[in-house]
Amino acid sequence: xxxxxxxxxxxxxxxxxxxxxxxxxxxxxxxxxxxxxxxxxxxxxxxxxxxxxxxxxxxxxxxxxxxxxxxxxxxxxxxxxxxxxxxxxxxxxxxxxxxxxxxxxxxxxxxxxxxxxxxxxxxxxxxxxxxxxxxxxxxxxxxxxxxxxxxxxxxxxxxxxxxxxxxxxxxxxxxxxxxxxxxxxxxxxxxxxxxxxxxxxxxxxxxxxxxxxxxxxxxxxxxxxxxxxxxxxxxxxxxxxxxxxxxxxxxxxxxxxxxxxxxxxxxxxxxxxxxxxxxxxxxxxxxxxxxxxxxxxxxxxxxxxxxxxxxxxxxxxxxxxxxxxxxxxxxxxxxxxxxxxxxxxxxxxxxxxxxxxxxxxxxxxxxxxxxxxxxxxxxxxxxxxxxxxxxxxxxxxxxxxxx
Ligand code: NAP
Numbered sequence: 379x380x381x382x383x384x385x386x387x388x389x390x391x392x393x394x395x396x397x398x399x400x401x402x403x404x405x406x407x408x409x410x411x412x413x414x415x416x417x418x419x420x421x422x423x424x425x426x427x428x429x430x431x432x433x434x435x436x437x438x439x440x441x442x443x444x445x446x447x448x449x450x451x452x453x454x455x456x457x458x459x460x461x462x463x464x465x466x467x468x469x470x471x472x473x474x475x476x477x478x479x480x481x482x483x484x485x486x487x488x489x490x491x492x493x494x495x496x497x498x499x500x501x502x503x504x505x506x507x508x509x510x511x512x513x514x515x516x517x518x519x520x521x522x523x524x525x526x527x528x529x530x531x532x533x534x535x536x537x538x539x540x541x542x543x544x545x546x547x548x549x550x551x552x553x554x555x556x557x558x559x560x561x562x563x564x565x566x567x568x569x570x571x572x573x574x575x576x577x578x579x580x581x582x583x584x585x586x587x588x589x590x591x592x593x594x595x596x597x598x599x600x601x602x603x604x605x606x607x608x609x610x611x612x613x614x615x616x617x618x619x620x621x622x623x624x625x626x627x628x629x630x631x632x633x634x635x636x637x638x639x640x641x642x643x644x645x646x647x648x649x650x651x652x653x654x655x656x657x658x659x660x661x662x663x664x665x666x667x668x669x670x671x672x673x674x675x676x677x678x679x680x681x682x683x684x685x686x687x688x689x690x691x692x693x694x695x696x697x698x699x700x701x702x703x704x705x706x707x708x709x710x711x712x713x714x715x716x717x718x719x720x721x722x723x724x725x726x727x728x729x730x731x732x733x734x735x736x737x738x739x740x741x742x743x744x745x746x747x748x749x750x751x752x753x754x755x756x757x758x759x760x761x762x763x764x765x766x767x768x769x770x771x772x773x774x775x776x777x778x779x780x781x
Contacts, residue, residue, distance in 0.1 A: 379397045379433065379435065379461075380393040380395050380396055380397055380433070381393075381396075381397050381461055381462060381463065382396055382397070382462070382463040382464055382729070384463060384693055388692050388693050390463060390464070390693075390729070392729045392730060392731075394429060394430045394431070395430070395431050395432075395433060396430075396431075396432055396433070396729070397432075397433045397434075397435050397461075397462055398432050398433070398434060398435065398462060398464055398465060398466065398725070398729075399435050399437045399458060399459050399461075399462030399464070399465030399466070400415065400434050400435065400436060400437065400465060400466050400467065401436075401437050401438075401439045401440070401455075401465065401466075401467035401468060401470070402436065402440075402442065402468050403440060403467060403468020403469045403470055403699070403703065404440040404441045404442070404468070404469065404470055404471040404703045404705075404708075405469065405471065405702070405703025405704055405705040405707070405708040406468075406469070406703060406704045406705075406707050406708055406713035406766075407440070407468030407469055407470070407703060408468070408709070409707075409708075409709065409710070409711050409712075409713055409715070409766045409767075410468055410699060410713055410714075410715035410717075410718045410766060411468045411718065412767070413715040413718075413719070413766050413767050413769070413770035414466075414715050414718040414719045414721070414722050414770075415434055415722075416770055416774070417715075417719050417722065417738060417741075417770050417773050417774060418432065418719070418722035418723075418725075418726065418734075418738065419431075419432065420774040420777055421723075421726070421734040421735070421737045421738035421741070421777060422726070422731065422734045424734070424737050424777045424778070424781045425731070425733040425734040425736075425737050425781065426731075426733070426734065430731065430734075435458065435462055437455050437458045437459055437462070437465065438452065438454075438455050439451050439455050439467070439470060439481060440470040440471060440481065441471060443455060444473070450470075450473045450481055451481050451484055451485070456485075456488055459485070459489070459694075459696070460489070460694070463693065463694055463695075464694070464695050464696075464697075464725060464728060464729060465695075465696045465697070466696070466697045466698065466718070466721060466722060466725055467485075467696055467697070467698045467699075468698075468699055468703075468718060469698070469699050469701060469702045469703045469704075470482065470703065471703050471705075482689075482698075483527070483529075485689070485696060486522050486523065486689050487523065489689075489691055489693075489694040489696070490523070490691045490692070490694070491522055491689035491690060491691045491694060491695065491696060492521065492522050492523050492569065492572060492573060492576075492690075492691055493519050493520070493521070493522060493573055493576045493577075493689070493690045493691070494518075494519075494520040494521075494522045494668060494672075494687065494688075494689055495517065495518070495519055495520075495580075495687065495688045495689075495690055495724070496517065496518045496520070496672040496675075496676070496685060496686070496687045496688075496700065497516075497517040497685075497686065497724065498514055498515075498516050498517070498518070498672070498675045498676055498678075498679050498685050499514060499515050499516075499679065500512045500513075500514050500515075500678075500679045500680075501679070501680070501684070501742065501743045501746040501747070502743070502746065502747050503746035503747045503748070503749055503751075504679065504680035504684060504746050504751075504755065505680065505755060505758040505759055506678060506679060506680055507677060507678070508652065508655075508678050510655065511678050511679055511680075513655035513656040514651075514655055514675065514678050514679050515656075515659065516651070516658050516659060516660070516661055516675055517580070517586075517659075517660050517661070518661045518663065518668055518671060518672040518675065519573060519574075519576055519577035519580070519660065519661065519662045519663070519668075520573075520663055520664075520665060520667075520668025520669065520671075520672060521569060521570065521573045521605075521663070521664050521665045521668065522665065522689060523569060523665075524564050524565060524566060524569050524665060525563055525564070525565060525601075525664050525665035525666050526561055526562075526563050526665070526666050527665045527666065527669075528562070528564055530561065530562040530564065531559065531560060531561035531562065532559060532560050532561075533559055534556070534557050534558055534559040534560075538560075539558070539559060539560050540556075542560050543556070543558065543560070563598070563601050564601075565601035565602065565604060565605055565664060567604070567608050570604070570605045570608045570609065570664075571608050571609070571611070571612045572692075573662060574589075574591065574608070574609040574612045574613070574662045575612050575616065576690070577589050577660050577661075577662035578612065578613060578616075578617050578620075578621065578637060578639075578660075578662075580660060581637045581659070581660045582617065582620050582637060585635065586637065586659045586660050587637070587638060587659045588624075588637060588638040588639070588640055588657075588658070588659045588660065589613070589621075589637055589638075589639055589640070589659070589660045589661070589662055590640045590641065590642055590647070590658055590659070590660070590661050590662070591605065591606050591609040591610070591639070591640070591641040591642075591662055591663070592641070592642055592643075592644055592647045592661055592662070592663035592664075592667050592668075592671060593605050593606040593641060593642075593643065593644065593663065593664065593667070594643060594644045594645075594667065595607075595643070596643055601664075602644075602664060602667075605663075605664050606641050609639075609641070609662060610623070610639060610641075613637075613639045617637070620636060620637055621636055621637045621638075621639050622636040622637070622638055622639065623638075623639050623640075624638055624639065624640040637660075644663075644667045644670075644671070647661075647667075647671065648670075648671070648674060651671070651674065651675055651678070652678075655678070672685075672687075672700075676700070680755070681754075682700050682701040682717065683701055683713075683714035683716060683717055683752075683754050683755075684714070684716045684717060684720070685700050685717055685720070686699075686700065686717055686718075686719075686720035686721035686723065686724050687699070687700040687717070687721060687724075688721065688724045688725070688728065690728070695725075695728055697721040697722065697724050697725045697728070698718075698721055699717040699718040699721060700717055701717055711765045711766045711767055712752060712753050712763070712765060712766060713752065713754075713766050714751075714752040714753075714754045714755065714766070714769070715752075715766050715769065715770060716742065716769075719738065719742060719770070719773070720738075720739065720742065722738065723735045723738045723739050723742075726738065736780075737777050737780055737781050738773075738777075740776075740780035741773045741774070741776040741777045741779075741780050742773055744776040744779060744780060745769065745772045745773045745776055748772075748776075749761050750764055750769060750772040750773075751763065751764065751769070752764055752765070752766060752769050
């Protein structure tokens with residue numbers, strides 16, 4: 379095994395024949411993983427003609443792990459994900475019980491994968507519910523570790539909820555009725571700023587036009603509003619020479635290129651992504667906003683079967699299909715593997731193998747423009763559906779044309 383090495387400054391050193399972890403996933407996971415891995419391997423082969431390759435290391439998680447070990451996410455799997463540093467995963471069923479809410483949340487917390495990154499771009503040929511889907515070219519950086527997702531909540535009739543209601547009444551004159559459940563929304567300066575920093579660094583490295591801070595600070599001033607303030611603070615204190623506020627920008631276009639820092643209130647942003655689509659580029663937002671917003675943007679470019687995702691921290695990264703396990707299609711080789719294939723493209727970019735990522739993405743685009751699609755889209759386009767594996771083969775065939 380040639381594992382990725384982590385250097386002192388947390389950057390990674392990737393061997394030419396590198397080991398990458400993969401979790402097959404439940405339901406349609408094995409079908410889409412098989413196809414995605416073969417597409418990624420072909421892109422690498424096409425780009426580097428044998429001088430680079432991936433040795434895929436299968437890591438047990440989900441139903442597969444439960445059958446073999448009695449646990450959905452055994453410690454050995456977490457250890458192996460750690461050794462691999464960079465991994466990719468298919469969708470996992472959320473187990474009931476076992477003391478945690480979801481395997482995905484567990485992995486995000488264990489490896490401190492604080493940024494959920496979702497790039498969304500339109501491929502001509504994909505059916506879309508909007509008139510100008512080609513205007514979508516956005517990448518959402520969603521905070522992954524705090525907010526209402528931190529899981530700090532109590533049922534209305536629990537001792538904890540009762541105590542909190544008393545405490546709020548006795549100390550702050552906040553009166554809540556006895557049938558009130560309570561959830562807590564923690565948003566911290568450190569976690570907000572590291573997320574916004576990642577989004578700005580991405581915008582600078584990729585010469586993007588703007589970073590929009592999406593928040594509901596008009597109502598939740600000290601959590602959502604603070605996220606916005608802390609975001610601007612990062613831009614002005616750490617990236618003064620590479621960023622400009624929207625206000626400054628509107629006073630006069632700067633002579634040199636700068637990332638424009640904007641902010642939008644969440645409900646307005648949902649309207650803006652439809653009405654002023656091409657004015658938005660990189661988006662940085664809190665956990666719950668990001669959850670809703672990334673699915674809404676994904677819908678414009680063809681839905682969750684298409685959009686890729688990655689959970690990225692300062693050291694570790696796990697790329698993933700953003701949809702679920704679609705159990706009714708399990709083992710039928712009919713699911714759309716695009717989300718996982720494009721997540722493979724994100725992984726290639728993350729490890730610096732951009733030539734292979736470019737080939738992979740261009741070949742996917744070409745397959746779509748030739749109306750080569752799986753059943754989910756074939757039924758909308760009224761064309762013959764391809765199996766999941768056949769769709770992968772069509773992508774691979776097109777790599778020669780685009781390389
Ligand atoms: P889902 O698995 O995403 O499936 C809902 C529907 O979306 C499917 O019935 C199918 O629609 C369509 N679909 C999703 N992915 C598709 C693909 N790749 N190709 C074609 N069609 C696709 O959502 P769910 O039914 O709510 O969740 C099922 C399980 O997945 C749950 O256990 C949930 O916890 C888990 N989950 C895991 C993740 C993750 O691991 N990241 C994410 C979400 C959900 P049609 O029926 O219209 O064909």
